[in-house]
Amino acid sequence: MKTLTALTKILLLVMMVLLSFSCDNDDDTVIVDPEPTNTIVELAQATPQLSSLVSALIKYPDLVSLLSESGTYTVFAPDNDAFDALLIAIGQTSIDDIPEDVLKNVLQYHVFTSAAVESSAVTTGSITMANGEDANLVAENNGVTINGSQVTTADVEGTNGIVHIIDSVIVPPSILPIVGTIVAPAYFNKDFTTLIAAVQNANTDILGLLLGNGPSDEGLTLFAPTNAAFEAAGITDVNGADAVLAYHVIDGTIMAAMLPSTTGAAASVPTLGGENIHITNAGGDVSINGTSTVVLTDIVGSNGVVHVIDRTLIPPTQTINEIVGDFAGGNPAEFTLLAAALARAGLADFFAGDGPYTVFAPVDAAFEAAGLDLATINASEPSVVAGILTHHVVKANLNVFSTDLVDGNVTMLNDQDVTISLSNLSVQDAAGSNPEAGLVPSLLNVLATNGVIHVIDKVLLPSNN
Structure with a gap:
């Protein structure tokens, strides 16, 4: 029994020593975080x-x-x-x-x-x-x-x-004011880098305008041209494009359903650039100035709405008279006989008026084919020349773009009708000339400050009846 008691005491002593050693060892242990291995x-x-x-x-x-x-x-x-x-x-x-x-x-x-x-x-x-x-x-x-x-x-x-x-992307302060506005859909999309470059190169007032709420405080409507739209309009240098940019903005938030409906002529809408844009909305595609089509609508921003267009709009800077005069003085010259006919008829200043006028303008070759060279024009009675010229002007003071034309009759300034055929792109004069005059596709919708010109390849002759 004494032996068992002594053994027990020895075992207890060993355990206490081991326990004490273990506790001391724990106190000295240092846990080291593993070194990172990834960049x-x-x-x-x-x-x-x-x-x-x-x-x-x-x-x-x-x-x-x-x-x-x-x-x-x-x-x-x-x-x-x-x-x-x-x-x-x-x-x-x-x-x-x-x-x-x-x-x-x-x-x-x-x-x-x-x-x-x-x-x-x-x-x-x-x-x-x-x-x-x-x-x-x-x-x-x-x-x-x-x-x-x-x-x-x-x-x-x-x-x-x-x-x-x-938990969120932080946007640089230089960009933050753009987020959510009508500028954002273009700024953050690579299909509009030309437009944004034009804005960045413009006067700072332009960006301020686009980030604002418009003169009416009712928001803005931006017709935003894509990169391809600038190419279609032949614009390769966007420096100093302030007037072009302002021509794409109208006061007020105008959703697609609110755009004016039209029949036979475009509706003119003032822009913040000063000049009007002319909207054709006859139940099909919405077009502007006869050359640009609205391809995407109603992109809403905090300060208005964006509609995307496929051709950049260029504000007009000349009257119809000035356009004819510039072409006549160009190299190669064009519309020299039209200019001479206007002068002979006493209508040289007619197309300098307010208008708007829609004019079908014959090229020089068209006058010559009709036997109306310079000598013949100057030898003709002014009233005769005026009778021919007024058969080229739509009677109503309207902007009639190619997108407004429909098959049928249009009354001209001389009170005689011409007949439009869209399938043939032709204009039949009151004299019933054969062949009919053809509309020149590449020279339609030449926009002036007081109207629009469509170039044709034959002179329209009035009826003698």
């Missing part, structure tokens, strides 16, 4: 909720290289939901729609290159991001925000910095 780019690529960010980032090899090399960077990484919300806010369906320079600017605004900043070290204040613009950090009890975007996952460490995942 910031690799961290993003390995995080499913950052797949949209990765899709955007890989468009820019220089940014990928920057965030893959050694350094001390802080990246505020928007999650996929944040990018989805951004696309809705800017009216786009894909990151691929956004112009590359705009998207790169946004991405750079999420990178702080001066230090790797842990969330615990954040203090309220501003920091300068990689695009050169400042962002505002706020450190509160409920976490960290940057420009109001909440950090949802903090301190994801990489070999070259720290990633903080955030």
